[in-house]
Amino acid sequence: MxxxxxxxxxxxxxxxxxxxxxxxxxxxxxRNIMTRAFDTENPRGTLHRFYxxxxxxxxxxxxxxxxxxxxxxxxxxxxxxxxxxKAGNLGRALDTFEKIGVxxxxxxxxxxxxxxxxIGPAIASMDEIGEIAKYIHGINxxxxxxxxxxxxxxxxxxxTYKRYFARVKEQDEIDxxxxxxxxxxxxxLSGVTFKDFIxxxxxxxxxxxxxxxxxxxxxxxxxxxxQEFERLSLLQNLLVQRAPTAAAAE
Amino acid sequence: MGPCPRISPEQQGGGRRGLVTPKIxxxxxxxxxxxxxxxxxxxxxxxxxxxxxxxxxxAEYPAGGIRAFLPERTRxxxxxxxxxxxxxxxxxxxxxxxxxxxxxxxxxxxxxxxxFDQIDFVGESRNAGFSMIVLFIIDRPFSSLRTARQIYNSGxxxxxxxxxxxxxxxxxxxxxxxxxxxxxxxxxxxxLSVLERKVVDFIEQRGFSFSAFxxxxxxxxxxxxxxxxxxxxxxxxxxxxxxxxxxxxxxxRRMGLV
Numbered sequence: 474m475x476x477x478x479x480x481x482x483x484x485x486x487x488x489x490x491x492x493x494x495x496x497x498x499x500x501x502x503x504r505n506i507m508t509r510a511f512d513t514e515n516p517r518g519t520l521h522r523f524y525x526x527x528x529x530x531x532x533x534x535x536x537x538x539x540x541x542x543x544x545x546x547x548x549x550x551x552x553x554x555x556x557x558x559k560a561g562n563l564g565r566a567l568d569t570f571e572k573i574g575v576x577x578x579x580x581x582x583x584x585x586x587x588x589x590x591x592i593g594p595a596i597a598s599m600d601e602i603g604e605i606a607k608y609i610h611g612i613n614x615x616x617x618x619x620x621x622x623x624x625x626x627x628x629x630x631x632x633t634y635k636r637y638f639a640r641v642k643e644q645d646e647i648d649x650x651x652x653x654x655x656x657x658x659x660x661x662l663s664g665v666t667f668k669d670f671i672x673x674x675x676x677x678x679x680x681x682x683x684x685x686x687x688x689x690x691x692x693x694x695x696x697x698x699x700q701e702f703e704r705l706s707l708l709q710n711l712l713v714q715r716a717p718t719a720a721a722a723e
Numbered sequence: 724m725g726p727c728p729r730i731s732p733e734q735q736g737g738g739r740r741g742l743v744t745p746k747i748x749x750x751x752x753x754x755x756x757x758x759x760x761x762x763x764x765x766x767x768x769x770x771x772x773x774x775x776x777x778x779x780x781x782a783e784y785p786a787g788g789i790r791a792f793l794p795e796r797t798r799x800x801x802x803x804x805x806x807x808x809x810x811x812x813x814x815x816x817x818x819x820x821x822x823x824x825x826x827x828x829x830x831x832x833x834x835x836x837x838x839f840d841q842i843d844f845v846g847e848s849r850n851a852g853f854s855m856i857v858l859f860i861i862d863r864p865f866s867s868l869r870t871a872r873q874i875y876n877s878g879x880x881x882x883x884x885x886x887x888x889x890x891x892x893x894x895x896x897x898x899x900x901x902x903x904x905x906x907x908x909x910x911x912x913x914x915l916s917v918l919e920r921k922v923v924d925f926i927e928q929r930g931f932s933f934s935a936f937x938x939x940x941x942x943x944x945x946x947x948x949x950x951x952x953x954x955x956x957x958x959x960x961x962x963x964x965x966x967x968x969x970x971x972x973x974x975x976r977r978m979g980l981v
Contacts, residue, residue: 655805685816686809689842 476546477585477711482558482566484601488593489619491519493649494557497589498524499667499695500702506711507551511542513559513566520557522664533558533566543575546584552711563590563601567608580611587613587707591649609644613707619649647701656690659683667695743775744971745820747848747855751827751835753870754862758888758915760788761926762858762959763826767793768933769960770822777822780811782831789826791929802831802838812844820852832870840878849881854970856882858913861904863892868900875907883907884966888915911966916958922951 481494494510501508510528512518518530531538533556546554558566567588570576579586588609592599602616660670663683671692675681702708750763763779767789770777781790784801798814801807815823827835839845845855857880859871875883885908887893894900918926925931925944933956935941943949 653805684809684813685847686805686812686842689812689844689847692843693841 474552475582475584476549476551477553477587477707478542478546478579479553479555479587479589479707480558480566481555481589481591482563483591483593484561484563484604485593486560488591489617489649490560490591491557493589493591493617493619494520494555495523495667496649496695496698497555497702497708498527500699500708501553501711502666503668503695504712506553508553508555509549509551510555510557511538512557513562514557515559518557523666533562533569539569539573543573564604567605571608576608576612585613585707585710587615589615589617591617591619593619613705614644615705615707616644616646617649618646620651645705645707647705649701650694650697652694653687653690656687656694659687660691667691671695744854745822745852746967746970747815747823747825747853749825749827749855749857750860751829751832751857751874752860752862753829753832753867754860754864755829757860757862757891758886759828759860760792760826762860762886762888762913762915763789763824764792765933765956765959766858766963767796767824768937769963770824771796771932771934772937775822777824778814779824779826781826782807782811782835783826783828788828789824793932794930802827802835808838812842815853816847816851832874836874836877845879845881854881856884856966856970858884858886859907860886860888860891861893863894865894865900868894868903872903872907882910882966882970884910884913886913886915890915890917911962911969913959913962913966916955918955919948919951921945922948922955926952 479497481490481497483490491514498508498510508527510520510524511533512520512528512530513533514520515530515532518528521528521530529541531541533539542554542556556566567576576586578584588605590601590605592601660667663670663681664676665674665681669676670681670683671688673681673683673688748763748766750759750766752759760783767777767779777796779789779793779797781787781797781799782802783789784799784803784807787797787799790797790799798810800811802811811825848855857874859874861867861871871885874880885904897904925948926933931941936943936952937956944952
């Protein structure tokens with residue numbers, strides 16, 4: 474069965490890359506799909522804090538760390554490998570992957586490759602789309618508009634929108650809904666996965682003491698984000714070819 | 724969209740198997756000054772009289788409404804803020820089950836039911852052993868009935884009871900809306916009869932409680948006031964007991980016990 478590699482990135486910082494990486498891992502864990510993740514925010518990764526058992530912090534510019542991801546896609550006992558790219562590193566990472574033949578291998582069908590490009594409410598974020606357009610033909614390109622920390626997003630003017638996507642032939646789009654700020658902070662502070670927060674479980678596996686209201690907000694947010702993920706063939710293919718089906722490591 | 728089915732905790736298989744299901748009474752309306760706080764007070768005092776020791780959430784923040792009458796068992800909460808929502812809902816679900824009365828101001832009506840839906844409060848309270856009763860006071864404008872139906876259809880509420888306060892009135896030609904009303908009154912209705920002005924003045928005194936009055940722990944008014952108030956209370960208590968009884972019997976019937 475073909476492995477899947479998902480890169481989650483953005484050149485702009487603070488747009489919610491790690492939140493979306495967590496949401497993807499959480500979505501798949503709730504469906505018993507085993508995953509592993511690489512956090513390129515070295516030396517101390519944020520993603521690693523939430524998924525310590527399946528996440529390794531790496532430096533993507535070290536050949537040894539590149540090998541950890543790419544040379545083990547077929548042999549790792551998981552269907553999905555997710556790489557949370559450090560802020561400002563998206564273009565450089567794609568350039569590296571192009572040079573070493575990763576993108577070409579994906580285009581040739583050796584594995585499924587998806588890029589989840591997280592954009593925030595700023596034109597700078599939109600400009601990135603044009604900058605990376607040359608890399609993304611033949612791979613699953615997903616634009617994730619992140620509302621999680623924002624009360625509003627800039628209006629998508631049709632002309633502006635068309636201009637930014639002119640060089641991108643195909644893309645999926647998802648909206649990451651807003652999550653109540655206090656609920657978001659509480660999950661963040663507790664260092665647990667969204668699923669464990671909803672289930673009122675602490676990081677050490679014991680019963681938590683999280684507010685029902687905040688858990689309710691997170692449950693609802695996960696429900697809404699699931700609706701978005703269910704439109705992505707990149708993730709749905711993983712569910713169709715469900716193997717191995719053992720509970721996810723987290 | 725048709726009305727959602729009403730599911731009792733017993734049907735769900737969750738909750739405590741006590742003799743009486745603890746209940747959360749949400750007293751609400753889309754209009755102000757039509758008897759929400761009066762009905763909340765009567766329900767709370769009725770529960771007090773039968774030893775159920777209810778707790779009241781007064782959402783008329785910051786002024787407070789029902790708190791002026793039953794301060795010892797009332798907590799003022801700001802349901803427009805997350806802190807207030809946590810104070811109420813985490814208390815209800817995080818402490819041993821008891822009866823609750825929520826006096827909800829009309830300005831927070833839709834927002835609060837949207838919150839209940841978002842966090843699945845009804846389902847979680849059911850799992851915790853509660854039965855939730857929404858008592859909606861239908862006012863004179865037709866829009867009030869429309870909003871009542873909107874709330875009725877908004878989620879899997881356990882029980883929904885429309886209330887008509889005859890002192891306020893209702894849609895002018897009730898016969899025209901009887902069918903629409905009938906659909907939302909399947910769990911029964913409460914009708915508040917008209918009280919004379921002097922009775923209203925008597926019960927609106929700060930600190931007055933119906934339970935204290937009925938237990939003769941309050942300065943007794945003139946005989947006619949006392950008589951009229953007793954008749955009024957007996958009437959409302961009887962209707963509330965019928966609603967509560969129907970809920971219990973419904974649950975027992977579903978369990979095949981009656």
